[in-house]
Amino acid sequence: MADAVGASVGEVTRVDDLGEIERASSPRWVWWRTAEIYPALLEAGVRVQRCHDLAAVQSLLRTYEGEPFVPPQSALSEPAGSGAVQISLFTDDEAASKPSRRLGAGPDGDPAMYGTYFGLAELRRHYAEQLAHIARVRKAHPGFGLLVAAESAAGLAAVEMGRAGLPWSTEIHDRVLTDLLGPRPQHHGRPRKLQVLAEEVSALLAPEKTGPALQVNPDSPADVLKAFKRQGVTLTSTRAWELKEVEHPAVAPLLRYKELARLHVAHGWGWQDQWVRQGRFHAEYVPGGVVTGRWATSGGGALQIPKVMRACVVADPGYVLVAADAGQLEPRILAALSADRGMIAATADADMYTALARQALGRPEARNEAKIGLLAAMYGARANTPAMVALKRRFPQALDLLERAARTGENGGIVRSVLGRTCPPPEPTWQEVPPEQALARSRARGRFTRNFVIQASAADWANALVAGLRRRLIALSDRAELVFFQHDEVLVHAPAMLAEAVVAAIADSGAEATALVLGDRGVRIPLAAAPITSYADKN
DNA sequence: GGGGACAGCCAC
DNA sequence: AAACGTGGCTGTCCCC
Incomplete structure (x- = not known):
């Protein structure tokens, strides 16, 4: 600067x-x-x-x-x-x-x-x-200059990524869609397998009437709720997890319908027509579009590509995709922000949650409890699980940082990321509601600020990563391109002969981001990069 | 027929 | 097991 x-x-x-x-x-x-x-x-x-x-x-x-x-x-x-x-x-x-x-x-x-x-x-x-x-x-806030530089660099990277596009095989995409949904419909309307499921759901929920027209539209939550009610099943919503608890023959086809319908409308042929040109998915990225400093997209939904669609992301002949993500970024960020010595020690482990389970619960096999407990603490869950209590006892400084961020928010205050990105204040009138609503708003604001310090600091780190990686790739070759970035992971498309150099560039950029953003606090953020042919092969 | 609220699900 | 953060996107539904 x-x-x-x-x-x-x-x-x-x-x-x-x-x-x-x-x-x-x-x-x-x-x-x-x-x-x-x-x-x-x-x-x-x-x-x-x-x-x-x-x-x-x-x-x-x-x-x-x-x-x-x-x-x-x-x-x-x-x-x-x-x-x-x-x-x-x-x-x-x-x-x-x-x-x-x-x-x-x-x-x-x-x-x-x-x-x-x-x-x-x-x-x-x-x-x-x-x-x-x-x-x-x-x-x-001495880090603010870095924040400014990284934000501007992210803007350059975003435009370049949108222009380069994510390698996307329409052939594989067509095959995946056809396998799941049936052939592409000629005009509008549902693909065959989707239509069959819709009719099955309708017949099972409205058996008294038959005919070509659907009695129950599975896309209409109101319709589905009414139909289940007629069957003697009272639901509060048609969310998948709630339906899963219901024993009724219509549930299974309905869940399958919802799953496939989502793929069809959000990532189907229409999406392909609109967003994929000449084997590249061109999205529009908006760095800093999220209040926490995460990137957003405007169109194309590049940050919500379903996992089953990753098979469509394949390298050109003679090229590789080098994929890397920062494993367990947010808990590692928490360790750094809080300087909690025990939690920093746990970042030495490639699987931080196992280390947390060992240290707090004495049982490495309790990894999942430790993971849920820590995530719940960072998101502000109301329930206090035994794992959370144990984490609090073993890592008091880390959990205290979260509590203080929450208190600040509940009292209408503001919090900042490690580099100085600042959360917006509450609306001036935010407490001008009945007392019980005021309390709920206060708690919600606390959950926001509690999470903001972590998510925004993770975004600081990730933007520094992108800035450093971009610089290194420019030095390496015009043909090594950053083609995807999603909060804590990157994809580089590069000639196969450059794979090793790209792996090194990613590793160096990760180490640099950790040093620049978090300083010398002994926190480790592993960023394992590996060349792959298809994004589906990652991990 | 367009806008907006809401529901629901995708990603992290 | 189901409620706890940030978003985008698309359908329904209701209003203008």
């Missing part, structure tokens, strides 16, 4: 010039929104090493100061009535000094360029203000 606005500010103008400057000195480009400017640069063959995304940083600074969360896409509103279309960006690097030029609007301007419509002076003013603001914040 530069500490001053470079003297060499210049409007750039033709993409070729920008590319030349980038190759010569890789400055930190300053612009309004990466998502608006960077796709056109990539289209023109210019890959940028570093940037400062004013909108993303504005979002971080706003919440830091106690303002409501504003997703980064809209953190900087555009001035009204602005006329000419121009791209404003500049570099803060003196070495990049060039005569003032203008990008996009000239007679020989690149028609592919479009963007945000601010003047350069306003851009410079915002940047200078942000730098001064960041410098102030860093006095209290």
